């Protein structure tokens with residue numbers, strides 16, 4: 418998800434939290450390495466149930482390796498942690514791909530992959546959060562920064578893939594910049610999605626473990642208004658009031674929404690003026706836009722670009738745009754019905770699919786024309802919030818769902 422706000426790093430410089438206690442990481446998880454015979458649902462589920470304690474140990478370490486977006490040093494540690502985890506559980510190492518927004522981690526079972534599993538290892542929480550609240554467990558509930566979005570989802574998926582022989586035809590791409598717009602991973606996501614032909618996204622599930630079968634397209638526009646400053650008392654008539662122009666633009670912007678089509682257009686941040694006795698010469702408006710229907714992207718971009726000034730002497734400029742196109746239901750329905758069959762087979766009750774407003778990398782892969790299913794991560798709540806938590810006891814079940822989907826897609 419990208420709806421992070423107000424999460425600037427604090428002034429104090431923290432070291433990335435890193436748990437270097439020895440023990441677990443030295444232990445090879447032989448149980449799941451190199452499976453090359455077909456496993457039934459019951460066998461997969463039993464292997465994953467038996468791996469729960471190992472999953473929780475790995476999740477604790479992963480949460481405590483702090484990984485805020487854009488913190489290069491932390492993301493490097495996080496990528497190396499993931500590389501070690503993949504090497505240990507899946508039996509072969511990934512490639513770490515550097516980008517200007519941090520390292521992506523790319524694992525391939527072979528050069529003949531048929532499904533791409535997508536996640537991100539950056540989190541919205543600023544540097545220092547782990548020092549204040551490390552991984553914590555109370556019974557079946559696990560807490561900690563990034564645990565729901567999406568470290569638990571990544572850990573359980575790695576175990577799930579390792580539990581089936583179809584790991585050989587599976588590819589995993591864990592990016593470093595999803596929470597800040599996926600600008601440095603978009604082309605790689607599109608390329609690998611097209612190469613594999615099917616995408617499973619490890620974003621947190623919706624309420625009660627529901628999968629995400631549609632996501633709105635998301636974007637942000639910035640409207641910059643330029644006027645002319647003058648003394649508000651001596652010669653206001655010589656000024657061009659950018660704040661007055663701003664107020665004229667707001668109703669035009671709001672009118673671009675189309676509730677019947679699910680298109681929302683929401684002015685969120687406005688700024689104008691420098692002093693209370695000066696006619697303001699500049700103003701800006703930030704606008705959050707979301708749409709369900711792919712064609713609405715073009716309409717919004719066109720109408721935004723056509724905004725013009727109402728005051729003589731004022732200038733209106735528009736920047737930004739739709740960052741992620743919609744993930745339309747037509748791209749997810751096929752894999753969702755596969756997931757429902759897998760859920761039946763694995764005894765997972767009442768698997769739902771829901772449409773949500775937030776964007777993810779599933780928007781990018783679906784818009785690239787590749788069938789996609791999202792929300793395959795952990796069951797929990799509180800993404801991006803201090804209340805973030807996951808159900809640890811459901812990790813084997815969710816790992817099994819990914820494993821079953823991988824089996825079904827590869828063998829289709």
Ligand SMILES: [Zn+2]
Nearest residue numbers: 418566567620
């Ligand atoms: Zn996420």
